[in-house]
Amino acid sequence: MPKIIVEVMPKADLLDPQGKAVAGALGRLGHSAITDVRIGKRFELTVEGEVTEQILADVATLADEIFSNQVIEDVTSIRVEEAQA
Amino acid sequence: MPKIIVEVMPKADLLDPQGKAVAGALGRLGHSAITDVRIGKRFELTVEGEVTEQILADVATLADEIFSNQVIEDVTSIRVEEAQA
Structure with missing residues (x-):
């Protein structure tokens, strides 16, 4: 299953x-x-099925609202890691 | 200045x-x-001058001994990020 990697830094x-x-x-x-x-x-999110544009958009919102504290942190990257074969 | 990125996961x-x-x-x-x-x-290490093999070897040791708890964590990656021009 593919993974979405979210990185948050101060x-x-x-x-x-x-x-x-x-x-x-x-x-x-x-x-x-x-x-x-x-x-x-560093967040590793395992996704069931394919990573759609909608899921990526949802994760971007989650990254801002849940995974990071926007006062002191920045979401520095969100990328998809396909499952190792 | 170049950066070394160390990633540690459970x-x-x-x-x-x-x-x-x-x-x-x-x-x-x-x-x-x-x-x-x-x-x-996720550790971002800023390095003065060039990232030599010795510095990378030192960082690998530090990653195992200081940045991670080898009982519950794995060092999943160590990579060099050149400074943005």
């Missing part, structure tokens, strides 16, 4: 405390090449 | 309670085409 201009904490830890561990870390969410 | 054979809750809510909202939802994490 808004670029907002502080990402979790990301900052990880970035700080990486710096202390000597990974100085990594200058910033941002942590978001 | 192990396929493990129950994902958060995903199940969302899937249930979508069903009640009438989105019956979506039969399963799994929710994972």
Whole structure:
């Protein structure tokens, strides 16, 4: 069955405390090449049957209204992943 | 500056309670085409300078040891995203 992948990230201009904490830890561990870390969410939606335009439109609405908090997050991508044969 | 994207998902054979809750809510909202939802994490690492093989190897180790809990999660992908021009 095909999957729809929805990716949600913190808004670029907002502080990402979790990301900052990880970035700080990486710096202390000597990974100085990594200058910033941002942590978001990845949704894998399994779809019964074919992914129609209507389903994609519904998922875009769901992504805005349920999967992300529009005040602090952006939906950065929605893509279809066909089932591995 | 280039970015390394690390994606971490719950192990396929493990129950994902958060995903199940969302899937249930979508069903009640009438989105019956979506039969399963799994929710994972997406890390965006900003790298100073070029992404070398060594940095990629380090990130793979970090992904296993810090970004994911190997008991319940899998690192599903690590890829480089060149900076948009």
